[in-house]
Amino acid sequence: MESQINLEFEDLKGSNNAKIVRFVGDLDATNVEFVLDKICNLMNEGYINIVADFQKLRYVNSTGLGVLLHFNKSAKEKNGSFKIANVNENVYEIIEIIGATSLLEIFDELDEAVESLK
Amino acid sequence: MVSATIENSRTEHSTALTIVHIQGELDSSCMEKIHALCDEILAKHAPFVIAEMGGVALFSSSALGGFMGSRKRLVESGGDLVLAGLSLEIKSKLNLLGANKIFRIYSDVRSAINAYDWEYKGKAETVNLSFPSELKFVPPVRQLVSRIAQQKGYSNRDSFRIETIVDEVCNNAVEHGMQGSDRNIDITVKIDRQKIEIQVVNISNPEKIRTLREMVKPDTNLAEAAATAGKRGRGLALIKMLSNKMNIDFSGNGTSVHITRFRGD
Numbered sequence: 165m166e167s168q169i170n171l172e173f174e175d176l177k178g179s180n181n182a183k184i185v186r187f188v189g190d191l192d193a194t195n196v197e198f199v200l201d202k203i204c205n206l207m208n209e210g211y212i213n214i215v216a217d218f219q220k221l222r223y224v225n226s227t228g229l230g231v232l233l234h235f236n237k238s239a240k241e242k243n244g245s246f247k248i249a250n251v252n253e254n255v256y257e258i259i260e261i262i263g264a265t266s267l268l269e270i271f272d273e274l275d276e277a278v279e280s281l282k
Numbered sequence: 283m284v285s286a287t288i289e290n291s292r293t294e295h296s297t298a299l300t301i302v303h304i305q306g307e308l309d310s311s312c313m314e315k316i317h318a319l320c321d322e323i324l325a326k327h328a329p330f331v332i333a334e335m336g337g338v339a340l341f342s343s344s345a346l347g348g349f350m351g352s353r354k355r356l357v358e359s360g361g362d363l364v365l366a367g368l369s370l371e372i373k374s375k376l377n378l379l380g381a382n383k384i385f386r387i388y389s390d391v392r393s394a395i396n397a398y399d400w401e402y403k404g405k406a407e408t409v410n411l412s413f414p415s416e417l418k419f420v421p422p423v424r425q426l427v428s429r430i431a432q433q434k435g436y437s438n439r440d441s442f443r444i445e446t447i448v449d450e451v452c453n454n455a456v457e458h459g460m461q462g463s464d465r466n467i468d469i470t471v472k473i474d475r476q477k478i479e480i481q482v483v484n485i486s487n488p489e490k491i492r493t494l495r496e497m498v499k500p501d502t503n504l505a506e507a508a509a510t511a512g513k514r515g516r517g518l519a520l521i522k523m524l525s526n527k528m529n530i531d532f533s534g535n536g537t538s539v540h541i542t543r544f545r546g547d
Contacts, residue, residue, distance in 0.1 A: 225517070258446060
């Protein structure tokens with residue numbers, strides 16, 4: 165009965181420390197641990213630059229937002245970055261209400277986020 | 283031949299509501315009768331009309347024109363004409379003619395009355411839910427409440443905000459209350475055209491109640507708390523910012539959270 169969240173990973177050409185992660189579904193209290201585990205493992209494997217594609221992320225709650233901020237902090241601590249692209253307006257509003265738009269690196273398009281890594 | 287009888291609305295509804303039972307074949311010969319019926323209804327100042335048409339075997343395009351003219355007059359008098367109980371065949375024909383874009387069509391009179399009560403009398407509808415105090419049950423509950431709001435004509439954005447409120451309140455109810463499949467969380471959703479009220483009651487956990495009381499003290503700066511929180515601790519701030527009113531009652535064995543959110547606010 166937990167919410168469905170799928171993470172799809174894609175390598176970034178010409179980079180051995182960056183990956184695109186596509187979030188598909190709802191990110192909430194029932195699945196944050198799964199997401200936390202996957203992304204932290206990725207960072208520990210050396211992928212310290214993550215571009216999160218939210219095009220298919222329908223929903224995020226405060227717990228989900230908490231882990232996004234955690235990824236941002238962890239990536240910076242490793243001299244990397246956690247960038248977000250393609251956020252739908254409902255999800256963006258939640259990020260905005262919490263006051264996290266200034267804390268997270270958010271891009272309109274995936275290409276822009278990828279480009280910013282160079 | 284059309285055979286129409288007028289039945290005034292029952293007093294528990296409204297004197298402005300008229301239910302008309304129509305049966306037989308509605309063709310061009312009925313135009314005059316439809317017109318006279320409309321005059322009679324307008325004279326009685328009961329311009330909200332539900333046409334119960336379960337017994338109608340034929341609905342010609344000329345009769346449809348007569349209905350459209352009557353509806354126009356009723357709408358101009360502050361009322362409406364809606365159709366109920368149509369056979370599938372006639373309903374399909376009306377859809378093909380595009381009449382469903384003009385008339386509101388209900389499966390039966392009861393549904394039409396409910397819609398009238400909702401639309402014009404501001405009647406609220408209440409849904410009560412109870413689910414085990416475990417996080418895994420929260421997503422279907424929040425999605426159900428969001429769909430209820432959508433069905434009631436709330437916008438997608440409004441419904442999303444309502445989904446978020448229900449999610450956050452229920453997650454808090456689980457986290458700060460007694461947990462387990464034998465401990466229930468009760469949620470009451472009261473919705474009308476203007477607002478939605480959500481009440482969530484859990485069984486208080488004595489070990490966590492002090493922390494919760496601290497969190498909701500009036501002088502707690504929730505926005506600041508949200509900005510400095512770790513992975514968790516932003517839910518209450520989010521609820522408060524998405525709601526128009528929030529009350530928390532610690533009396534009794536359970537913690538009761540009551541939220542009011544106005545539509546489109």
